Every structure is written in structure tokens, then in C-alpha cells.
Amino acid sequence: MSNDEALLSIIYVSSATRLLADDELEQLLRAAREHNAWRGITGLLLYGDGNFMQLLEGPESEVAALYARIQRDPRHHTVITVQKELGLPREFVDWSMAYRRVDAPTWLRLSRGIGADGRPLRLSAAKGVLQDFWAALG
Numbered sequence: 001m002s003n004d005e006a007l008l009s010i011i012y013v014s015s016a017t018r019l020l021a022d023d024e025l026e027q028l029l030r031a032a033r034e035h036n037a038w039r040g041i042t043g044l045l046l047y048g049d050g051n052f053m054q055l056l057e058g059p060e061s062e063v064a065a066l067y068a069r070i071q072r073d074p075r076h077h078t079v080i081t082v083q084k085e086l087g088l089p090r091e092f093v094d095w096s097m098a099y100r101r102v103d104a105p106t107w108l109r110l111s112r113g114i115g116a117d118g119r120p121l122r123l124s125a126a127k128g129v130l131q132d133f134w135a136a137l138g
């Protein structure tokens with residue numbers, strides 16, 4: 001059973017192939033949330049300035065299978081794995097996929113915070129940055 005599996009967390013960044021309209025993002029999100037809820041996957045998706053940043057967390061095999069599909073998705077390119085680790089606690093317990101559009105300054109701040117600027121960083125710290133950002137939205 002997938003419920004017995006270790007929790008895998010992945011944070012990646014990517015670039016949207018073209019600017020996505022709100023309704024296109026809503027459609028992506030609706031399908032993603034439905035799928036994730038069935039598969040025990042949670043996380044956060046951010047879209048800012050034509051870029052995506054996503055945290056995926058869930059049973060190892062489910063997250064690995066989903067990430068393989070996401071990497072092939074033609075709606076984005078240059079998918080870069082920033083952080084990947086097994087065994088950390090789940091942060092976005094209540095979210096089959098939290099979502100926020102962010103402005104350019106916020107994007108920069110979060111990119112640095114998760115280590116996407118090349119600084120080596122623990123995934124637990126990066127998850128904390130995303131959790132704090134989300135909590136601050138209220």
C-alpha cells in the first residue's frame with residue numbers, strides 16, 4: 001500500500017512555454033487537485049513572471065510518477081529539480097495543491113529562500129520558507 005511508503009518531497013522550478021491565462025491555470029489546477037487528492041499528494045504551486053515553482057509531497061512512488069508526467073508536460077520547459085528528499089514531514093497537509101500567483105519581487109525572494117539561486121540548502125529549510133510564505137497570506 002502506498003500509505004506505508006516514505007514521504008517524498010520535491011521542489012522544482014520551470015518556465016512556462018507561454019504566458020497562461022487565469023482560466024488555463026484554473027483548469028490545470030482543478031485537474032491537478034482532483035488527481036492529487038486521490039493519490040495522497042499535497043503541496044504548493046506558485047506562478048510568477050512566466051515561471052513555476054512547485055512543492056510536491058506524498059508517497060514516494062506516487063510523487064515520482066507524477067513528477068515524471070509533469071516533466072513531460074509541454075506547458076512548461078527547463079524543469080529544474082531544486083530540492084528532493086525522502087522522509088521529511090508533510091507541510092501542506094490540508095492542500096491537494098495550494099496555489100498563488102506571485103509578483104516578481106516575491107518570486108526572487110522565494111527563489112533565494114528555496115535555494116534556486118544555487119546556494120546549497122536543506123529541503124526542510126526550503127519547505128519552511130514556502131510554509132511561512134503561505135501562512136503569512138492568512
Ligand SMILES: Cc1cc2nc3c(=O)[nH]c(=O)nc-3n(C[C@H](O)[C@H](O)[C@H](O)COP(=O)(O)O)c2cc1C
Nearest residue numbers: 031032033035036052054066069070073075076097
Ligand atoms: C506547472 C505544472 C504543475 C502541475 N502540477 C500537477 C499536479 O500537482 N498534479 C497533477 O496531477 N498534475 C499536475 N500537472 C499536470 C501534469 O503535467 C499532467 O498534465 C497531468 O498529470 C495529466 O497527465 P496525463 O495527461 O499524462 O494523464 C502540472 C502541470 C504543470 C505544467
